[in-house]
Amino acid sequence: MSFTLRLTLALLVAVVAAALIAPWVGAFVDMLGFRFPFPRIFDRVVMVALAAVMIRSARPLKLGARLKAGFANPSANLSRVVRGFAIAVAAVAAIWIAATVISGSGVAGLFKLLTHLPGTLAAALLIAIIEEAFFRAILLGGMRDDFGSRPALILSAAVYALAHLVRAPAHFQLHGIHPLAGFGVLAASFGQFGYPAALLPPFIGLFLLGLVLGEAFLLTGTVYFSLGMHAGFVVGAKSWRFAAAAGSSLPIWLVGDTRPPLIGGAGAWIIALTLLLLMKPLIGRTVRTSNRASLTAL
Numbered sequence: 001m002s003f004t005l006r007l008t009l010a011l012l013v014a015v016v017a018a019a020l021i022a023p024w025v026g027a028f029v030d031m032l033g034f035r036f037p038f039p040r041i042f043d044r045v046v047m048v049a050l051a052a053v054m055i056r057s058a059r060p061l062k063l064g065a066r067l068k069a070g071f072a073n074p075s076a077n078l079s080r081v082v083r084g085f086a087i088a089v090a091a092v093a094a095i096w097i098a099a100t101v102i103s104g105s106g107v108a109g110l111f112k113l114l115t116h117l118p119g120t121l122a123a124a125l126l127i128a129i130i131e132e133a134f135f136r137a138i139l140l141g142g143m144r145d146d147f148g149s150r151p152a153l154i155l156s157a158a159v160y161a162l163a164h165l166v167r168a169p170a171h172f173q174l175h176g177i178h179p180l181a182g183f184g185v186l187a188a189s190f191g192q193f194g195y196p197a198a199l200l201p202p203f204i205g206l207f208l209l210g211l212v213l214g215e216a217f218l219l220t221g222t223v224y225f226s227l228g229m230h231a232g233f234v235v236g237a238k239s240w241r242f243a244a245a246a247g248s249s250l251p252i253w254l255v256g257d258t259r260p261p262l263i264g265g266a267g268a269w270i271i272a273l274t275l276l277l278l279m280k281p282l283i284g285r286t287v288r289t290s291n292r293a294s295l296t297a298l
Contacts, residue, residue, distance in 0.1 A: 010053045
């Protein structure tokens with residue numbers, strides 16, 4: 001059985017299991033007196049179920065080998081993380097500065113950003129590590145074995161984009177046991193794809209971002225450069241609320257009008273395409289680690 005088919009089946013099992021378990025977890029949390037939105041509880045149960053299924057399927061999917069290859073030689077690759085982060089921050093800064101000038105918010109937003117920077121940076125690094133481990137080291141690395149580098153890059157970027165668009169459209173609380181509530185959240189989450197016009201702009205941006213991060217992984221053979229870039233982009237997205245005092249006055253072409261912020265605007269698309277075209281010189285002279293060789297050895 002191919003990697004892609006094995007992984008697809010594992011993810012389906014995890015999502016169905018989470019839909020069955022989440023209502024009972026929600027009822028238990030409610031019984032304890034906590035009042036969390038059920039979609040948030042459902043998301044956490046999905047994450048735990050995915051982790052459990054992935055661990056259970058680790059051997060046939062070669063997860064250990066793929067992660068070891070993707071995170072090889074950490075001390076020698078620290079500079080890649082820093083370089084990738086700096087490039088991403090510079091790219092986002094172009095949009096940030098343009099938005100600040102257009103909105104007339106001056107430096108006030110910058111001061112707010114600096115006060116929140118430590119927490120934002122910590123969250124960005126954690127997100128980048130988790131997502132680069134899955135979407136690049138595991139997903140892209142495995143799909144490359146099935147389809148080759150270019151098709152795998154495109155397919156994994158599409159999966160990356162879709163995964164970030166699947167979310168419950170409303171927040172609500174549940175009291176008591178509602179056995180089908182998990183499937184209701186799933187239906188509502190995927191029901192958004194019935195309105196492609198609204199999802200197309202963020203999908204394009206996320207797809208291009210997936211191509212940028214995936215190309216960095218393929219060129220370097222490890223996740224470090226893409227990890228640094230990913231963290232820089234997350235810092236930019238999480239800092240967006242500080243960029244302009246009057247977001248409604250900003251042009252849609254620059255910032256888009258959907259979530260995640262910025263990625264749905266043509267400004268972000270142009271920057272992503274530019275980074276993709278300049279990826280080799282941006283990475284610079286590096287010694288590439290062969291993921292395939294590492295996987296074969298393991």
